Structure formats: structure tokens, C-alpha cells
Amino acid sequence: MYQIVYISKANVAPSDTDLAETLTQFRAFNHSQAITGLLLFTGSYYFQVLEGDEGTIAPLYTKICDDARHHNVQIVDRGPINERAFANWAMGYGEITEASLAPLRAQLAEDKQHDGNHRAGVVQETAALIRQFMADYSADASNSDFVIP
Numbered sequence: 421m422y423q424i425v426y427i428s429k430a431n432v433a434p435s436d437t438d439l440a441e442t443l444t445q446f447r448a449f450n451h452s453q454a455i456t457g458l459l460l461f462t463g464s465y466y467f468q469v470l471e472g473d474e475g476t477i478a479p480l481y482t483k484i485c486d487d488a489r490h491h492n493v494q495i496v497d498r499g500p501i502n503e504r505a506f507a508n509w510a511m512g513y514g515e516i517t518e519a520s521l522a523p524l525r526a527q528l529a530e531d532k533q534h535d536g537n538h539r540a541g542v543v544q545e546t547a548a549l550i551r552q553f554m555a556d557y558s559a560d561a562s563n564s565d566f567v568i569p
């Protein structure tokens with residue numbers, strides 16, 4: 421099992437209708453490839469976690485990097501994982517404030533990357549975003565869109 425986490429900047433904020441449509445498409449594809457994960461959106465930045473076999477995640481990530489709907493795609497973390505964090509979501513979706521993403525963006529900023537605590541800060545801020553999503557959304561089983569068989 422493999423995971424890629426990145427943040428990016430939206431080129432144009434999608435309308436709610438566009439977003440609903442694209443999420444439906446993403447989920448259909450992800451479901452077919454046993455890809456799970458999380459997409460958070462601030463209105464101008466995306467934060468995404470992709471989980472699945474490396475052989476399916478890596479090509480999807482390449483396509484996502486080339487997607488004209490966003491730019492400045494920046495890896496937060498990538499590597500093997502023991503188990504899925506989002507087994508119930510083909511692509512969980514949450515809206516967050518720009519302020520919620522600011523600490524992670526600060527950790528990823530160039531000047532922090534020479535700091536000895538950089539990696540620990542990134543891990544901590546990523547975990548905080550995921551915890552917040554779980555607190556806001558996972559209690560509601562109807563929000564789950566996929567269960568790995």
C-alpha cells in the first residue's frame with residue numbers, strides 16, 4: 421500500500437456544480453482502481469491524500485500534476501503505508517479555511533526546509549488536517565462513499 425500527499429493552488433475555483441460532477445468522476449475512477457483518499461479545498465488551495473497500490477497511484481498522480489485546473493503541485497509526503505487511513509472514501513471531500521492550511525504551507529515554505537524540525541512539522545500539520553476531517557466527517561456514516569471489500 422502506497423500513499424501520496426500533496427498541496428496545490430487552484431487555477432480557477434470550481435462552482436459547486438462543477439465540483440460535484442468532478443468528484444463523482446474521480447470517485448468512479450478511484451473506485452474502479454481501489455484508490456482511496458481525501459481532498460480538502462480552501463477555495464484556492466487543494467490538499468489531497470491518495471492511497472492504493474503504487475502502480476495505480478503513481479500514474480494518477482502524474483495526470484493530476486499535469487491537470488490544468490491547478491498548479492504549484494507540491495509533495496507533502498509519499499511512500500509506503502501499512503494500512504489505508506481512508507478505507508471508507510473513494511475520495512473523501514471537505515472544505516476548510518485558508519487559515520487551517522496555513523501552518524502546513526508555512527512548513528513547506530522554502531525557508532523552513534533547512535530547519536531541523538521541518539519534517540516533524542510537516543508530519544504534525546498533515547496529521548492535524550486529517551484528524552480535523554475525521555472529527556468533522558467520519559461520525560456521519562452517510563458521508564462515506566466507498567468501502568474496500
Ligand SMILES: Cc1cc2nc3c(=O)[nH]c(=O)nc-3n(C[C@H](O)[C@H](O)[C@H](O)COP(=O)(O)O)c2cc1C
Pocket residue numbers: 445446447449450459466468480483484485487489490511
Ligand atoms: C486537485 C485535483 C484532484 C484530482 N483527484 C483525482 C482523483 O482522485 N481521481 C481521478 O481519477 N482524477 C483526479 N483528478 C483529475 C485528473 O487530473 C485527471 O483529469 C483524470 O484522472 C482524468 O484523466 P484522463 O482524462 O487523462 O484519463 C484530480 C484533479 C485535480 C485538479
